[in-house]
Amino acid sequence: MDIYNTNTLINEQTGNLAFKLSSFEDDCQFCSLNRFNYYSLIWIKEGSGTAQIDFAEFDFTAGTLFALAPYQPFVLNEKEKLEGVVLNFHPDFFCIHKHHEQVACNGVLFNNIYSPPYFCVDDGTRREFEMILSQMKSEVQKADLAQYELLVSYLKIFLITASRAKAKQQPESLQDTPDEKEPFILQKLKDLIETHFKSIHSAGEYADMLNISPKALAKITKNHFNKTMTNLISERIVIEAKRELYLTDKSVKEIAFDLGYDDEHYFSRFFKNNADISPKMYRDTVGFARAMA
Template sequence: MNLYNTNTLIDEQTGNLAFKLSHFEDSCQFCDTNRHNYYSLIWIKKGRGTAQVDFSEYAFTPDTLFAMTPYQPFTLTEDEPLEGVVLHFHPDFFCIHKHHEQVACNGVLFNNIYAPPMLRVTDDIRNELELVLQQMRLEVQKAEMAQYELLVSYLKIFLITTSRAKAKQQPEVLEGLSDEKEPFILQKLKNLIETHYRTKHSAGEYADLLNISPKALAKITKNYFNKTMTHLISERIIIEAKRELYLTNKSVKEIAYDLGYDDEHYFSRFFKNNAEISPTTYRETVGFARAAMA
């Protein structure tokens, strides 16, 4: 792994990585499955290849930016040598759940189960992102008064800029639909998942609500979301479970019940199978907002 200009802040209370900005000139750090307890923004400036994220595979080219959530498994396989920038930040450094109204990146840049976890870095935002990254590099090396506040301000600018860009690019997911009914079905499916994910956990239940066959629903989700219906439902449940584990002091049993699971142990196995970490470990390493709630 060839890293340079690595700038890292460590949380003195926990010893966890709080903030890290680095350049890379190959993909060795990404060729094995990554599961970090922090958010990762990976800007591929040069090279191309394939990304395996959760249950889906995506091809990428230069000027692709990936946005990964804590413990989201991903692997980057290069077809051409990669070069780029990586920005990591822990939820204790900046929590997108708590600051959603300020940056609006949750559900756009992160935690969008219907769109690839990536966007194109186009000419209209490239210079702005480069400028913000340069300000971050200078600030992280200073260790001066209000360093945290200034770095968070720069991070917010980066997140808002990339979230706006992805929101503009989002309609591309629905391009090329041949059946005029399908855009309506896709939107209705999203609404149904959002309304019923706490109580309806099977693909068949959503097929019934849409009045289509399970086979037809499976084809739609594969074609337009590159995922199975089961994966869509599971990911939405896991996103909510993670939010509850981070933001609240509810017990795992309470969270399980709120999400439609009477058996806490079954829910814990479901969470671990999908997040590849137990709910308890997730809370301990990503944690609910201890400082804010202390």
């Protein structure tokens, strides 16, 4: 591994990583399965490869920025040598849920089951990123007065810039389809999932509500989301569970019941199978009602 220009802040209360900015030039920096307990923004400046994230696989080239939430599993398999920048921050350093109205990145960059967790950085955005990252690097090395507040401000600007860039690209994903009916079905499907994911966990029931066959629905979700219907439902449930574990002091049993699971142990197994970590461990390592303070 060859990581250089690493700038890290540690949370003195927990001993965990709070903020980290690093450059990388490495043959296998992310080639094994990664699940971090903090947010990761990985900007691929040079190289290409294949990314495996959650249940899907994507090809990527130079200029791609990946946005990954805590414990979101990912592997980057390079075809051409990768070089780039990584920006990590823990939810205790900056909570995207608490500051959603300020940065609007939750549901755009992070925690969007309908959109790939990456976008292509154009020349204008690249210049803005370079300027912000330079300011971050300078500030993280100072340990000066109000360092935390200034770094959070730079992080907000970076997230807003990235969210705007990705939002401009999102509408394109539904346009190049030969079936004019499919964009309507996709939007209807999103609305149904957002309305019913806590109570309806069966792919077949969503197909019934859309008046199409389960096979037709499976084809649509595979073509447009590169996921199965079961994957979409599971991811949406896990995202909500993570949000509740972090933002509230509800017990795992209460969260399970709110998400349509009468059996706490069954829900815990479901969560661990999808997040590769137990609900308790997620709360212990990512946070517990700290965002409400």
